[in-house]
Each structure stands twice: as C-alpha cells, then as structure tokens.
Amino acid sequence: MNEYIAVDDVDALLPAGWEGTGDKARAVLEANAWLSARGVMASDPxxxxxxQAGAYLAQDAATGSLYGDRDPALKRKRVKADTVESEKEYQDGATASSGTLRLVNDLLRPYLMGGGGSTFAVRRA
Structure with a gap:
C-alpha cells in the first residue's frame, strides 16, 4: 500500500477535531488503502x-462512512401501515458487504492474482 498522507498531513489540512470520535490512525490507513486500491499515481513528494483528497477521505473514514457496512441493492420495498406489514426484495445476486472486508480487500489487492500488483508494458519487436 502506498502512503499518500499521514496523520500530521490531515491535521494540517483540516480543522482541529476532524476525526470526531474516530481513530485518526485508522482513518488515515483507510484513506491510504482507498487511494492505493484505485491506483492513484503520486510523485514524491x-x-x-x-x-487534500486523502484528508477528506480520512475525515469520511473517521465517521465510518468510507468503509462502512453496506446493505445489498434493494429491488423493491413494500410497506403497509394498517396491520403493519413490511417487505424487502433485493437484486438478484446482491449480498451485504462488510466495511472491514472491503478495507481488507483493498489492502490486499496488489498481492492478489490479477489484483493490480506490478504492471508493465509489453512491446512487440
């Protein structure tokens, strides 16, 4: 995983208390994982x-939104008020997604088969 930002960077770019009740280090880890998983190319420095984008991602991560759990895609929802009835139908093949599992997948993506590890151009002579 590439390191695009550090806690000190986010502290300098966002107002004090940007992390709310969240963990700064975890939020920055999630932001860096998100950027790495999407192949953001950065120079040094x-x-x-x-x-700045990483700082906003870290702020989002601190609230649990960046890698929050997701419900499966909803196809249809029915609610009836009298005699209380509720029904949900999800898209075919839709599954719930754990935020922690998505974070782990993004962290491991460069190390998985076909996951975007080292890439190189092939030229025909």
Whole structure:
C-alpha cells in the first residue's frame, strides 16, 4: 500500500477535531488503502491535490462512512401501515458487504492474482 498522507498531513489540512470520535490512525490507513486500491499515481513528494483528497477521505473514514457496512441493492420495498406489514426484495445476486472486508480487500489487492500488483508494458519487436 502506498502512503499518500499521514496523520500530521490531515491535521494540517483540516480543522482541529476532524476525526470526531474516530481513530485518526485508522482513518488515515483507510484513506491510504482507498487511494492505493484505485491506483492513484503520486510523485514524491505527493501532490497537494492528492493530499487534500486523502484528508477528506480520512475525515469520511473517521465517521465510518468510507468503509462502512453496506446493505445489498434493494429491488423493491413494500410497506403497509394498517396491520403493519413490511417487505424487502433485493437484486438478484446482491449480498451485504462488510466495511472491514472491503478495507481488507483493498489492502490486499496488489498481492492478489490479477489484483493490480506490478504492471508493465509489453512491446512487440
């Protein structure tokens, strides 16, 4: 995983208390994992725009939104008020998604088969 931002970067870019009740280190880890998983290309030093984006991602992560659990895609929902009735139908093949599992997948993506590890161009001679 690449390191685009650090806690000190986010502290400098966002107002005090950006993490709310969240864990700063975990939030920055999630932001870096998210950026790495999407193949963001950065130079050394990391560009200001990427750091700013990473800071916003960390802020989102601190609230649990970046890698929050997701319900499966809803196809149809029915609610009846009298004699209380509720029904939900999900898209075919839809599954719930754990935020922690998505984070782990993004962290491991460069190490998995076909997951975007080292890439190189092949030229025909």
């Amino acid at each position: 990391v560009e200001a725009d990427i750091k």
